[in-house]
Amino acid sequence: MKINSEYNTKESLLKLYNKPLLELVYQSATIHRKYHNPREVQMSSLISIKTGGCSEDCGYCPQSAKYETDVNAQKLMSVDNVIDQAKNAKKNGSSRLCMGAAWREVRDNRDFDNVVEMVQKVNSMGMEVCCTLGMLSDEQAKRLKNAGLYAYNHNLDSSEEYYSDIISSREYNDRLNTIDNVRKSGISLCSGGIIGMGEKIEDRIGLLMSYMKMENPPESIPINALVAVEGTPLEDTKEIKSWEIIRMIAITRIAFPSSVVRLSAGRNSLSIEAQGLCFMAGASSIFAGDTLLTTPNPEFNEDMEMFDVLGLIPKKPFQDGAQPTSHTDQINENKKQLAEKREKELLLARKNAEKLNFQPRVIKSVDSLTNDK
Numbered sequence: 001m002k003i004n005s006e007y008n009t010k011e012s013l014l015k016l017y018n019k020p021l022l023e024l025v026y027q028s029a030t031i032h033r034k035y036h037n038p039r040e041v042q043m044s045s046l047i048s049i050k051t052g053g054c055s056e057d058c059g060y061c062p063q064s065a066k067y068e069t070d071v072n073a074q075k076l077m078s079v080d081n082v083i084d085q086a087k088n089a090k091k092n093g094s095s096r097l098c099m100g101a102a103w104r105e106v107r108d109n110r111d112f113d114n115v116v117e118m119v120q121k122v123n124s125m126g127m128e129v130c131c132t133l134g135m136l137s138d139e140q141a142k143r144l145k146n147a148g149l150y151a152y153n154h155n156l157d158s159s160e161e162y163y164s165d166i167i168s169s170r171e172y173n174d175r176l177n178t179i180d181n182v183r184k185s186g187i188s189l190c191s192g193g194i195i196g197m198g199e200k201i202e203d204r205i206g207l208l209m210s211y212m213k214m215e216n217p218p219e220s221i222p223i224n225a226l227v228a229v230e231g232t233p234l235e236d237t238k239e240i241k242s243w244e245i246i247r248m249i250a251i252t253r254i255a256f257p258s259s260v261v262r263l264s265a266g267r268n269s270l271s272i273e274a275q276g277l278c279f280m281a282g283a284s285s286i287f288a289g290d291t292l293l294t295t296p297n298p299e300f301n302e303d304m305e306m307f308d309v310l311g312l313i314p315k316k317p318f319q320d321g322a323q324p325t326s327h328t329d330q331i332n333e334n335k336k337q338l339a340e341k342r343e344k345e346l347l348l349a350r351k352n353a354e355k356l357n358f359q360p361r362v363i364k365s366v367d368s369l370t371n372d373k
Helices: 010-017 021-035 079-091 110-123 138-147 160-166 172-185 201-212 242-255 272-281 300-310 330-355 366-372
Strands: 040-050 096-101 128-132 151-153 188-190 193-195 220-225 260-263 283-287
Touching (some): 040 079, 096 151, 110 128, 188 220, 193 201, 220 283, 242 260
Parallel strands (some): 040 096, 096 128, 193 220
């Protein structure tokens, strides 16, 4: 069941949200057990392949170039560096790798060519590959699909009504258009939001209603709690209570029974007991590793200890969908062939120069000419 028709209105979802907490968790846990293995939790890793310098003004994000934070702009990571980190993540138990770039939108340039290669190589490792790169055109989505991308993350962040209070550099419809492009390409959709940004409960309900309106809601819905970072407009925002996260996970699980609900940013502030209630309420994925893009996150060994205490099992990749096939990327292939052709021409030119005993002309400086006189 993609959408629970019993809770497809704001009124019904709001009533559900305000239900006594333990009754709410019991209801969501019952649905969770029906559609998912309650002991399985996917360990995912998130790599910031392009950090900082973003032109957007998202009020929560330390990677925006508009704010004075401790995050420094960096170039895109090399393909080899990303693969090394992917291997380490897989070794530590992650079955899904998400690559995030601090871009407003994807541009058809060398950086995107390298991202396509990253997708191909990580997919060949037997990991689910997810990307979050900003706005995406129809053709760019198709190219990522061809490379073997499993999922694309593009959050709506909050309700349409509250969205403009947090972001002015991109419209809500821009996000919906990217989601449409992802859907048309056949890539699995990962899309959720952030709570604790000063929004009302009605805005949290409004976020879920945006997904209710979709013909196909996201296969993955990440629930993030704001991590307030110094230098951002939301730096002084009060941290929300763990119960609010648990409630949001519970109503998301009930509203979208077959979607994977992901316990994402903000987990560092939760106790093992609070995380246990999140898993009981319907969360079946976490991000593992000591950083989540640029914010703190529990380390691998801490998570393995938690799994042992709670009796959880790491979820294997491709349990919710078949592994995509990586096809040859024609753009990269053409560039590779052109580079090889140029290398051969250069090598031939050098050999011909050696046969002719070619010596480059020596150009004297003005000073040397003066000295010769």
